[in-house]
Amino acid sequence: MGHFEVVDYVIFAVLLAASVGIGLYYALSGGRQRTTQEFLMADRNMGCIPVSLSLIASFQSAVAIIGVPAEIYTYGTQYWFIGCAYILGLLIPAHVFIPVFYRLRLSSAYQYLELRFSKAVRICGTLTFICQMVIYMGVCVYTPAFALNAVTGFELWGAVLATGLVCTLYTTMGGLKAVIWTDVFQTVVMFAGQLAVIVVGVQKTGGVSEVWRKIWEGDRISGLDLNPDPTERHTFWTLGVGGIFLMLSLYGVNQAQVQRYLSSRTEKEAVRSCYLVFPSLQLALALSCVMGLVMFARYCDEDHSEKPSGLSMDAMVIYFVMDMLQGLPGLPGLFVACLFSAALSTISSAFNSLATVTMEDLIKPHFPAMTEARATLLSKALAMSYGLLCLAMAYVTHLMGDSVLQMALKIFGILGGPILGLFSLGIFFPWANSTGAVAGLGSGLAVAFWVAVGSILSHTSARSPTPECRVLLGPDNTTTTIHATLSNVTLSRPSGLKRFYSLSYMWYSAFNCFTVILIGLIISFLTGPTKKEDVHPGTVYPLLGKLVCFLSKPFKKKFYCVTPLGKTVKQWQPSQQKESNGSVLQQEERQSQAETESFFPAVEYETAV
Ligand SMILES: CC(C)(CO)[C@@H](O)C(=O)NCCC(=O)O
Ligand code: NA
Numbered sequence: 001m002g003h004f005e006v007v008d009y010v011i012f013a014v015l016l017a018a019s020v021g022i023g024l025y026y027a028l029s030g031g032r033q034r035t036t037q038e039f040l041m042a043d044r045n046m047g048c049i050p051v052s053l054s055l056i057a058s059f060q061s062a063v064a065i066i067g068v069p070a071e072i073y074t075y076g077t078q079y080w081f082i083g084c085a086y087i088l089g090l091l092i093p094a095h096v097f098i099p100v101f102y103r104l105r106l107s108s109a110y111q112y113l114e115l116r117f118s119k120a121v122r123i124c125g126t127l128t129f130i131c132q133m134v135i136y137m138g139v140c141v142y143t144p145a146f147a148l149n150a151v152t153g154f155e156l157w158g159a160v161l162a163t164g165l166v167c168t169l170y171t172t173m174g175g176l177k178a179v180i181w182t183d184v185f186q187t188v189v190m191f192a193g194q195l196a197v198i199v200v201g202v203q204k205t206g207g208v209s210e211v212w213r214k215i216w217e218g219d220r221i222s223g224l225d226l227n228p229d230p231t232e233r234h235t236f237w238t239l240g241v242g243g244i245f246l247m248l249s250l251y252g253v254n255q256a257q258v259q260r261y262l263s264s265r266t267e268k269e270a271v272r273s274c275y276l277v278f279p280s281l282q283l284a285l286a287l288s289c290v291m292g293l294v295m296f297a298r299y300c301d302e303d304h305s306e307k308p309s310g311l312s313m314d315a316m317v318i319y320f321v322m323d324m325l326q327g328l329p330g331l332p333g334l335f336v337a338c339l340f341s342a343a344l345s346t347i348s349s350a351f352n353s354l355a356t357v358t359m360e361d362l363i364k365p366h367f368p369a370m371t372e373a374r375a376t377l378l379s380k381a382l383a384m385s386y387g388l389l390c391l392a393m394a395y396v397t398h399l400m401g402d403s404v405l406q407m408a409l410k411i412f413g414i415l416g417g418p419i420l421g422l423f424s425l426g427i428f429f430p431w432a433n434s435t436g437a438v439a440g441l442g443s444g445l446a447v448a449f450w451v452a453v454g455s456i457l458s459h460t461s462a463r464s465p466t467p468e469c470r471v472l473l474g475p476d477n478t479t480t481t482i483h484a485t486l487s488n489v490t491l492s493r494p495s496g497l498k499r500f501y502s503l504s505y506m507w508y509s510a511f512n513c514f515t516v517i518l519i520g521l522i523i524s525f526l527t528g529p530t531k532k533e534d535v536h537p538g539t540v541y542p543l544l545g546k547l548v549c550f551l552s553k554p555f556k557k558k559f560y561c562v563t564p565l566g567k568t569v570k571q572w573q574p575s576q577q578k579e580s581n582g583s584v585l586q587q588e589e590r591q592s593q594a595e596t597e598s599f600f601p602a603v604e605y606e607t608a609v
Helices: 005-028 036-044 048-059 062-075 077-103 107-117 119-152 156-205 208-217 237-253 255-262 267-299 315-327 329-368 372-399 404-428 434-458 476-491 497-501 505-526 544-546 553-559 567-571 574-583 587-598 604-608
Strands: none
Touching: 005 156, 005 267, 005 329, 036 156, 036 255, 036 329, 036 372, 048 255, 048 267, 048 329, 062 077, 062 156, 062 267, 062 315, 062 404, 077 237, 077 255, 077 267, 077 404, 077 587, 107 255, 107 329, 107 404, 107 553, 107 587, 107 604, 119 255, 119 315, 119 329, 119 404, 119 434, 156 208, 156 267, 156 315, 156 329, 156 372, 208 267, 237 255, 237 315, 237 404, 237 434, 237 505, 255 267, 255 329, 255 476, 267 315, 315 329, 329 372, 404 434, 404 505, 434 497, 434 505
């Protein structure tokens, strides 16, 4: 099993070489990466197409390429309903988070936390983000190397090292421009590899109708599961509603994505790129779900005995791919390139965003006099050290033993959920104060770890039955017996604290986000809520104001704690002055604008940038 021919190695080598080539190109062209503006922000001059492809690439790694088919193969197509969460999960970032962040002209999303709350909140947020991305990176580097090694004997740590080093090289040389343009190229390779497996797989399994018949008879197409039980692992509610919060934490407030929005030429271009993510992300989801279905059709009526035993479901996906692509020179290489493209594009985004927050949030504030040359050099050194750290994290992942998809989504929920809560507290609740924010984040993280560790220790993490496909395809009476036994198992539910621990991991983002908001608001009201005039202009999205705008005027005024965004901020943006000059402003807005301007302490951030 798993013979690579010369052409396969060539394709893989071309991928790595092209990525390094793009890095080299941006190291030598443009401003030659001599300013942090270029290295970390791509000169704020990107168009929407590369940005949108780069946005999908950030969180679509080999984890999704291997993990989603494994999920579909084992549990059926219920996971596909996460596609419903993409609608609000992208509309809200496009119309709430992007306007707030873009108009403040930030470099790092965490600058927002200082403007809205205080330096302490900013540092707490940054540290949480660093933990999240470093742990996630470990999973990303490890996954393709591990899966390939299990099936093909591809050297495990060699592959980990190659990924880590190549990625560090082009990220360090070419900055965000190289990261975005390699993402574009790598996303195309990723789609091509998945498509190749599906086309060849369908052909070898007997054509589309045969594949469909097997999937249908094997009961792999899941209906809409509307079970409201929050401990049920995957239902429409956990995926379609819980998934929205997962998407918000990734596409709304994650630095890797915010940095791409901020690198866009205009705010409109940033919003457009967010919209363009929708079809591509649906395509990515569909490709990996279909791959899982084809894998099912391929193996459901086959004897499993010839397969290597002890392979995890994730490794089984690679086994399937190699099984399909053997004897078609170049295609195994294309798939390996697909896996590593997905991984590289994610890891490079992580390196660059980590270098950015470390520089902008942890180092620069303490050394305001640092020269641009030194800051850029230091950013490069940071990108490189995170590269080495990620190799170490790959080893930690090696010691865990969850399915990789579940592991990645849990990390997003446990650490990303509280970060989402922190930003939401600032953006939607003008009363929240700095003490409340720190307390909220702290308790959010504590509860998140409590539930996560509790679920590991009590082994009650909600699990659906895992039927072997062979069994389901057996004679009718066998099928019914098995179903009966399985539903009995599902009926006995844990109680008390155990039930709390068995909360579906798809709810982690939402649950942890709400903990932060709730505790944050309680503590804020106890310690004295922030007064309207103390809120930094442009940092609050008047959600409540918009919701009650049909009510009476005094009521409306009460809820508009901060000037509606946009108009005000454009006023003090010298570069955008022309745009707002022409617009006719309402009396009320003009009034609050004057009010707002007087509260701007000459906007240090503007002058710094
Ligand atoms: C981020 C989502 C959930 C968006 O569908 C998806 O890309 C996914 O499941 N990602 C898993 C993490 C990863 O691929 O690294
Ligand atoms: Na990726």
